[in-house]
Amino acid sequence: MSDTLFITGATSGFGEACARRFAEAGWKLVLTGRRAERLNALCAELSKQTEVLGLVVDVRDRKAMEEAIANLPPSFATLRGLINNA
Ligand SMILES: NC(=O)c1ccc[n+]([C@@H]2O[C@H](COP(=O)([O-])OP(=O)(O)OC[C@H]3O[C@@H](n4cnc5c(N)ncnc54)[C@H](OP(=O)(O)O)[C@@H]3O)[C@@H](O)[C@H]2O)c1
Structure with a gap:
């Protein structure tokens, strides 16, 4: 199971750029x-590259x-990193 990274504010700017970079590196997002x-x-x-879950919050x-965090599906629930960008 690959590591999961949680990124707030991924719809533009730094957050989106980080999402693209970490997807390339194989992280679940x-x-x-x-x-x-x-x-x-x-x-x-990005789901063409890795497993991705989007949360509108x-x-x-x-x-x-x-x-949202308490109800993450099991395959995303073990978070390895947070980019608290929003
Ligand atoms: N750009 C710079 O030069 C610079 C320099 C230093 C620090 N920063 C900091 O880096 C961070 C990102 O900057 P950026 O330039 O990439 O900004 P940006 O392009 O405006 O992106 C901000 C992101 O945060 C999300 N967001 C904003 N308010 C939110 C909220 N209340 N709830 C959920 N998501 C929210 C936006 O998505 P939605 O609108 O879809 O919610 C968007 O995805 C900010 O904290 C900024 O202060 C930026």
Whole structure:
């Protein structure tokens, strides 16, 4: 099982660039952002390289973030790294 990396704010900028780089390196990714269309498009693209889970969530919503993390599917639940970019 490869390592899972959690990146907040992956729909543009540094977060998106990190997602691309770590996908190339074979990491499984959990990606977040508020703009669902952009997040889904990125997940669809990167899923050709690795396992990717996209979560549409606002990092300012603490409860939603806690729920999202608590309910990660088992194959993504063991996080190895966090890029808290958003
Ligand atoms: N660019 C620079 O020169 C620079 C320099 C130093 C530090 N930084 C820092 O690096 C980080 C990223 O910068 P960037 O230039 O890559 O910015 P960016 O292109 O605006 O990207 C920000 C990302 O964060 C997400 N985001 C913003 N607010 C969010 C929220 N409340 N909940 C969830 N996601 C949220 C955005 O996605 P959605 O809109 O889809 O939610 C987007 O994916 C920021 O913290 C910035 O302050 C940037």
